Amino acid sequence: MAKALIERTRCWVVGVDMSQGMRQLAPGYVQSPKFAVVSPPMLDLMIARGFRAELAIAIWVLQHVAQPDVDVGRLQRVLAPGGGVFVANNLRRAVPTDRGWAHDGIDVDGLLERRFVPAWRGALPLEIGGDVLPGASFLGAYRKSE
Numbered sequence: 001m002a003k004a005l006i007e008r009t010r011c012w013v014v015g016v017d018m019s020q021g022m023r024q025l026a027p028g029y030v031q032s033p034k035f036a037v038v039s040p041p042m043l044d045l046m047i048a049r050g051f052r053a054e055l056a057i058a059i060w061v062l063q064h065v066a067q068p069d070v071d072v073g074r075l076q077r078v079l080a081p082g083g084g085v086f087v088a089n090n091l092r093r094a095v096p097t098d099r100g101w102a103h104d105g106i107d108v109d110g111l112l113e114r115r116f117v118p119a120w121r122g123a124l125p126l127e128i129g130g131d132v133l134p135g136a137s138f139l140g141a142y143r144k145s146e
Contacts, residue, residue: 013035014038015038051078062108068108086141113142123137
């Protein structure tokens with residue numbers, strides 16, 4: 001997604017991934033001086049030093065993170081006033097455990113609505129998601145208060 005965004009819009013992208021392996025692979029794939037990839041703790045340090053973004057995108061991420069309230073808070077802190085966040089996510093969480101994927105009951109959509117001003121919410125189109133995904137997921141656009 002970072003590669004396409006940079007190629008099509010000429011924006012700068014900071015990718016955030018907890019996986020060291022993914023952070024190592026990403027620059028070689030994106031191949032742009034307008035791309036950087038950091039760990040969540042590094043992003044926290046950047047935020048503390050004043051870094052702000054105009055837009056954040058979380059695609060099929062928040063359903064898997066261990067502490068979605070922490071990550072939604074991180075999204076809120078990194079956004080400049082009036083900044084936006086776009087999310088595609090499952091309605092039910094799928095947290096990795098030693099027994100497979102588990103739903104822990106946390107409502108990611110509710111977390112987002114409590115931290116941001118909802119701008120738009122919808123379902124994945126049938127032509128993209130087939131018969132299953134549109135009923136099991138949501139798309140949302142949110143804005144940080146000014």
